[in-house]
Amino acid sequence: MILVLFVLSVWLSCCKFILADQTIIHHRRIFLHRPSSSLTPSSTYSSKTATNLLFNIRGGDIQPITSLSQVKGIIQNASDTNQLVVLDFTANNCPPCDMIAPIYSELSELEEFESKVIFLKVNVSEHPDVASYYGVDGWPTFHLFQNGHFVDSIVGGQAAKAGLYSLVARYSHGM
Numbered sequence: 001m002i003l004v005l006f007v008l009s010v011w012l013s014c015c016k017f018i019l020a021d022q023t024i025i026h027h028r029r030i031f032l033h034r035p036s037s038s039l040t041p042s043s044t045y046s047s048k049t050a051t052n053l054l055f056n057i058r059g060g061d062i063q064p065i066t067s068l069s070q071v072k073g074i075i076q077n078a079s080d081t082n083q084l085v086v087l088d089f090t091a092n093n094c095p096p097c098d099m100i101a102p103i104y105s106e107l108s109e110l111e112e113f114e115s116k117v118i119f120l121k122v123n124v125s126e127h128p129d130v131a132s133y134y135g136v137d138g139w140p141t142f143h144l145f146q147n148g149h150f151v152d153s154i155v156g157g158q159a160a161k162a163g164l165y166s167l168v169a170r171y172s173h174g175m
Contacts, residue, residue: 062088062108065122068130074118079148084117084172089134089141092125096157097140100164104142107165116172144171 065071071087078085088104090097108119124131124139134143134150142160144152144167152167154160 062105062119062121065120065127065130067127068133071120071122071130074120075145075148078118078145082147083115084168085145086117086119086168087134087143087145088119088121089124089131089136089139089143090121091123091139094139100140100157100160103161103164107168113168113172117168142167144168146171 063074065087075085090101104119104121107113108117113119122130124136131137131139136143138155140155140157140160142154142164143150151171154164154167
């Protein structure tokens with residue numbers, strides 16, 4: 001337990017995290033957590049804060065995709081309810097996909113997107129027909145759909161790390 005807390009505190013200090021307004025924010029807004037009463041602004045990390053932080057890291061509601069017809073149905077239903085759809089194309093043995101996965105998960109859990117955005121994930125290694133249909137040949141790729149139509153995308157782990165939050169926020173708040 002002490003080793004986990006030590007590693008977590010070193011990791012936090014190396015990533016230049018700032019605790020503000022009870023939200024953990026990286027200088028590029030890549031790790032975002034819902035405010036929690038157990039996280040308080042502080043310039044030092046106690047073992048209690050590190051433990052609470054560890055237990056607050058969890059995944060959001062990301063729907064796994066198993067077929068092309070499922071994707072089309074979700075996009076159509078989302079247009080009827082005026083929701084943005086974010087489709088993550090990922091692959092097996094893809095380090096950039098593995099790097100962005102926890103970030104995408106945290107993004108899906110933000111309250112500001114709770115009823116406005118539907119988050120989907122398709123493994124192109126298992127469902128290449130979905131990637132082919134949408135013309136995706138590099139991953140990770142994130143496609144955004146609004147009112148049943150493709151509106152934007154980000155290709156690559158570093159690009160998504162830097163800009164996915166802003167892109168989703170722009171389209172979801174513009175509704």
